Amino acid sequence: MAGVASPTAAFPSLEAALKHHFGYDQFRPGQRPVIEAVLKNQDALVIMPTGGGKSLCYQLPGLLKLGVMVVVSPLIALMQDQVDSLTDNGVAATCLNSSLDYNTIRQREADLRAGKIRLLYVSPERLMSPGFFGLLEQLIKTVGVSGFAIDEAHCVSEWGHDFRPEYRQLSVLRERFPQIGVMGLTATATERVRVDIAQQLRLRDPLVQVSSFNRPNLFYEVRPKGRDGYVELRRQVKQHPGSGIIYCLSRKRVDELAQKLTADGESVLPYHAGLSDATRRENQTRFIRDDVRLMVATVAFGMGINKPDVRFVIHYDIPRNIEGYYQESGRAGRDGEPAHCTLYLAYGDVATAEYLISQKPDETEQRIARQQLRQMVDYAETTVCRRRVQLSYFGETLGEALGEYPEGLCHQCDNCTNPPPMEDWTVEAQKFLSCVARCQERFGMAHIIDVLRGSKKQKVMDLRHDQLSTHGIGKDRSVDEWRLLGRSLLHQRLVDETTDGYPVLKLNAASWQVLRKQIAVEVAVPKDFAPGPADASTIEDTPEVAQLLTVLKALRKQLADQQSVPPYVVFPESALRQMARTRPQTPEAFGQVSGVGSRKLDQYGEVFTAAIRQFCADYGLESDPGAARNRSRPVRERRQAVGDTHRHTLDLHRQGLSIQEVADQRGLKPSTIANHLEQLIRHGEAVDMDQLVSADRQRAIVDVLVDMADGTLTEMRDRLGHTFSYEDIRLVRAAWQMAQQP
Numbered sequence: 001m002a003g004v005a006s007p008t009a010a011f012p013s014l015e016a017a018l019k020h021h022f023g024y025d026q027f028r029p030g031q032r033p034v035i036e037a038v039l040k041n042q043d044a045l046v047i048m049p050t051g052g053g054k055s056l057c058y059q060l061p062g063l064l065k066l067g068v069m070v071v072v073s074p075l076i077a078l079m080q081d082q083v084d085s086l087t088d089n090g091v092a093a094t095c096l097n098s099s100l101d102y103n104t105i106r107q108r109e110a111d112l113r114a115g116k117i118r119l120l121y122v123s124p125e126r127l128m129s130p131g132f133f134g135l136l137e138q139l140i141k142t143v144g145v146s147g148f149a150i151d152e153a154h155c156v157s158e159w160g161h162d163f164r165p166e167y168r169q170l171s172v173l174r175e176r177f178p179q180i181g182v183m184g185l186t187a188t189a190t191e192r193v194r195v196d197i198a199q200q201l202r203l204r205d206p207l208v209q210v211s212s213f214n215r216p217n218l219f220y221e222v223r224p225k226g227r228d229g230y231v232e233l234r235r236q237v238k239q240h241p242g243s244g245i246i247y248c249l250s251r252k253r254v255d256e257l258a259q260k261l262t263a264d265g266e267s268v269l270p271y272h273a274g275l276s277d278a279t280r281r282e283n284q285t286r287f288i289r290d291d292v293r294l295m296v297a298t299v300a301f302g303m304g305i306n307k308p309d310v311r312f313v314i315h316y317d318i319p320r321n322i323e324g325y326y327q328e329s330g331r332a333g334r335d336g337e338p339a340h341c342t343l344y345l346a347y348g349d350v351a352t353a354e355y356l357i358s359q360k361p362d363e364t365e366q367r368i369a370r371q372q373l374r375q376m377v378d379y380a381e382t383t384v385c386r387r388r389v390q391l392s393y394f395g396e397t398l399g400e401a402l403g404e405y406p407e408g409l410c411h412q413c414d415n416c417t418n419p420p421p422m423e424d425w426t427v428e429a430q431k432f433l434s435c436v437a438r439c440q441e442r443f444g445m446a447h448i449i450d451v452l453r454g455s456k457k458q459k460v461m462d463l464r465h466d467q468l469s470t471h472g473i474g475k476d477r478s479v480d481e482w483r484l485l486g487r488s489l490l491h492q493r494l495v496d497e498t499t500d501g502y503p504v505l506k507l508n509a510a511s512w513q514v515l516r517k518q519i520a521v522e523v524a525v526p527k528d529f530a531p532g533p534a535d536a537s538t539i540e541d542t543p544e545v546a547q548l549l550t551v552l553k554a555l556r557k558q559l560a561d562q563q564s565v566p567p568y569v570v571f572p573e574s575a576l577r578q579m580a581r582t583r584p585q586t587p588e589a590f591g592q593v594s595g596v597g598s599r600k601l602d603q604y605g606e607v608f609t610a611a612i613r614q615f616c617a618d619y620g621l622e623s624d625p626g627a628a629r630n631r632s633r634p635v636r637e638r639r640q641a642v643g644d645t646h647r648h649t650l651d652l653h654r655q656g657l658s659i660q661e662v663a664d665q666r667g668l669k670p671s672t673i674a675n676h677l678e679q680l681i682r683h684g685e686a687v688d689m690d691q692l693v694s695a696d697r698q699r700a701i702v703d704v705l706v707d708m709a710d711g712t713l714t715e716m717r718d719r720l721g722h723t724f725s726y727e728d729i730r731l732v733r734a735a736w737q738m739a740q741q742p
């Protein structure tokens with residue numbers, strides 16, 4: 001029988017066990033409750049976004065409970081990576097699947113029976129194969145089975161995007177082995193699939209852990225893809241160091257772009273379904289092993305690829321829908337470090353996508369596809385926080401209740417950090433709408449623009465629209481400007497468009513209000529796209545840190561190649577960065593680095609500290625630069641001039657007014673004023689902290705900050721107690737982080 005070993009028997013806390021086995025100091029949100037449930041043999045359903053840290057939810061219990069944890073995973077290619085990673089952490093793990101020869105399988109089964117294995121990865125086919133249940137029964141009677149973990153559990157659902165019939169049979173596990181706990185894990189966001197998983201796997205009163213789909217470390221932006229789109233793209237690629245994925249819509253575009261980039265000296269490989277299996281596998285492996293920096297790919301690439309340190313994902317063509325975009329862009333930054341997601345928008349691409357949709361044979365399919373594309377374009381054109389739009393698509397709000405995002409701004413997307421200016425285009429809107437009226441609401445946008453711009457096209461002449469009073473009244477604006485206005489009117493519901501496949505503009509009640517001058521029209525005008533933000537991780541690093549990081553990465557690559565494993569298996573990027581900053585030169589100091597567990601310390605401590613000592617000697621550097629430990633949370637806010645409203649707040653603050661008083665005087669919410677002050681602090685403005693938060697409280701908050709630099713506000717507040725407001729913490733955190741900067 002599977003028994004439950006109390007984790008406290010060997011470790012004082014679950015955190016201590018986490019540090020020992022995996023080297024991490026804290027659990028990610030949601031991990032702890034799941035692990036506690038699994039330790040109690042309770043069923044669990046774990047829904048976390050990509051990079052959320054699902055694996056740990058069964059790996060750690062697998063190590064703390066007696067017996068073997070059986071992990072069902074559909075991705076044979078990924079299994080070996082997982083096993084390699086675990087082995088490298090000193091965990092006895094192995095896998096069984098159809099790609100192995102008979103002798104290997106026999107050997108591994110013998111190891112299992114001998115109790116040498118703690119985690120067994122198995123493909124669903126193997127699990128259902130004759131004799132396997134016999135093996136399980138034997139194990140249960142002897143060494144014990146600590147649980148069944150079903151990874152990628154959405155594969156059981158026909159409603160999911162990746163249904164696998166073999167997964168349907170997994171309900172047999174519950175029938176045959178009712179005493180063993182079962183957990184399902186997935187990154188699927190839709191409710192329908194979640195319900196299906198619980199039913200199909202016959203979960204019994206499961207702990208359901210649904211994490212937020214917000215990925216706070218990702219920066220989202222949308223850029224126009226003009227005629228020089230390629231030049232823009234190269235600039236982006238140069239600006240972001242580290243691995244990146246560039247998605248294109250077709251194989252042809254992938255091949256062309258990969259060739260072009262290669263010719264321009266970038267390190268690139270292509271990936272799409274037109275390449276042979278062997279080539280695809282090889283290209284993928286070379287990308288994961290950091291032999292090549294960029295992958296240019298169709299969406300065929302990425303599902304189940306475990307490369308946690310992808311630093312940017314670019315969509316060079318518009319994706320088909322938001323869910324797809326979320327999953328693909330979400331392959332960036334799984335390690336929790338800052339990463340960048342850029343989407344390029346060209347209306348030509350939208351037109352191509354629309355054309356392809358119109359070629360689909362099925363009407364319903366067309367309608368759905370068109371609606372999804374429309375939502376995607378809305379996302380690309382929105383002038384509000386992009387994170388807010390994405391999360392609302394998944395039925396989530398922006399976590400305002402948590403105090404993480406006051407004002408509904410995430411400060412990690414282009415619209416939040418650099419809002420587009422609004423311009424009054426009422427007169428243009430009136431011209432546009434009156435042209436729609438003159439054309440008797442029977443034409444689409446392209447024709448309306450032709451008439452406005454005084455076109456002499458055949459169609460215009462045939463319809464005698466050159467005779468209309470609105471013909472040529474809009475020559476002063478370009479086609480793109482009119483299109484911008486037209487789209488903005490649609491978004492603001494100031495005009496309607498038919499949706500039966502032939503979009504025709506129709507006036508509505510609001511249109512007439514505009515025409516009667518009853519309402520003004522404002523349009524968000526995209527700025528000239530100035531160079532975007534530099535990669536957040538490079539902003540604060542001094543040259544020595546950057547240089548040492550390069551040295552450590554080279555060492556990591558060398559060690560990884562020797563063992564034929566991907567570099568991140570040796571150490572995650574965050575660990576290398578922390579080493580570069582703190583320059584640990586003793587085993588004790590090295591063991592403090594987050595990501596260094598006891599096994600890694602034994603295995604790599606010596607070579608890494610030797611390299612660091614050498615570096616310090618070469619450059620005449622001090623050993624531990626002290627404060628560095630406190631700086632592991634990167635300061636992501638960018639420097640940028642603050643606006644007038646912030647200045648106004650600052651003036652009143654300097655007159656000695658409290659937050660509440662400033663708020664009253666300005667007719668704004670106190671949280672808004674606190675937010676202004678936070679921004680001002682981050683811009684290096686002199687703000688008198690003592691006037692805002694009492695000295696005692698500041699000290700208490702700083703203590704917590706030092707202790708949990710990477711914690712969320714919620715975690716910090718839990719620690720401090722509820723007499724501390726989020727605003728207090730945010731203000732002190734901002735001041736403290738600024739003080740940490742060189």
Ligand code: ADP
Pocket residue numbers: 024025026027028031048049050051052053054055056306308334335336572
């Ligand atoms: P998922 O399967 O949910 O996409 P993974 O289990 O692959 O995510 O974890 C993503 C990354 O996060 C991995 O590199 C993993 O080592 C790391 N990770 C998981 N838990 C923690 C933690 N508590 N602290 C730091 N890193 C973690």
Ligand code: ZN
Pocket residue numbers: 384385386387388409410411412413414415416
């Ligand atoms: Zn935002």
